[in-house]
Amino acid sequence: MAKYRARSNVVFIIDGKETAFDENVEYDMEVKMADKLNAKGKVTHPELSPFLVRTDKDEKKTKADE
Numbered sequence: 001m002a003k004y005r006a007r008s009n010v011v012f013i014i015d016g017k018e019t020a021f022d023e024n025v026e027y028d029m030e031v032k033m034a035d036k037l038n039a040k041g042k043v044t045h046p047e048l049s050p051f052l053v054r055t056d057k058d059e060k061k062t063k064a065d066e
Helices: 031-044 056-065
Strands: 002-006 010-014 017-021 026-029 052-054
Touching (some): 010 031, 031 052
Antiparallel strands (some): 002 052, 010 017
């Protein structure tokens, strides 16, 4: 699992269900799932891609800098 922040309000169809992601909210999800959703989003709205940006990598860098 990894933490991702949505860059905009977006709704994806996941396993037949609509799933909404709100802008600037962090979500825990599998890396493969986030990659899959970003790939779908890039096809439909390339100007907004990527929709989900990984945030836990930044946390590790700041902790290491302390």
